[in-house]
Amino acid sequence: MNTSQDRARSRGRNYAAKPVVAAAVLLALAAVPVPAVGQTMLDRLLNAATKKKATPPAAQAPVATGRPAGEGSVLASATLAQQAALDRLVVAPLQDPAIAGDRAAAAPLIRTLVATGACATNGAAWNALNRQRLEPKTYYGNWAEANVTPMFAMRYHDKRRCLDVARLGDWSKPARNALAFRARYVSEASGEAGTLLFVMQKDADGTWLLRELAQ
Secondary structure, eight states: OHHHHHHHHHHHHHHHHHHHHHHHHHHHHHHSOOOHHHHHHHHHHHHHHHHHHSOOHHHHSOOOOSSOTTTGGGBOBOOHHHHHHHHHHHTOOOSOHHHHHHHHHTHHHHHHHHHHHHHBSSGGGGGGGGGGBSSOOOOOOSGGGGGGOGGGGOSSSOTTBOOEEEEEEEEEOSSTTEEEEEEEEEOTTTOOEEEEEEEEEEOTTSOEEEEEEEO
């Protein structure tokens, strides 16, 4: 009898110990750290999601062009030889002293106008000169403005390069405070040509401004 009772008590102790052992196993498993591989995969997923939402740096930063802001590709590049040739044309001898005097006074504006006409790839290039116009005007760079951009309609000229300024002529004074002239442009590569008419007017403070721009 004593042996049977002892066995029963022993079984009872074993049954009571099983829940304690199971709980200890669960606690031990919970304490085991997540494998590094699992963490790496999670990091990769998070990084991938972050990269998809981020804006590429190249799309945020504009490419430097070395030109005034807002002009971008609306101006081609002039060679040193082209710049030197324009400088000579702006000071070439003139027979009329009144025209020569006004041309000398307006020389900075004349050079800017002629150079822009030689290097503008579309009409939007003229927007940068609005502070030097009698009446500011907005250009949009479309075909309707081809008459103020000789290069725009040229089919064979390399539009990364400025046109040559072949001649400045037809100088005249439409009024005492006005000066007009025509610039003739030629593409060295293709032989295509174009002209622009510039009419300038002297403001009350003596500043020369662009009054009219035409073909």
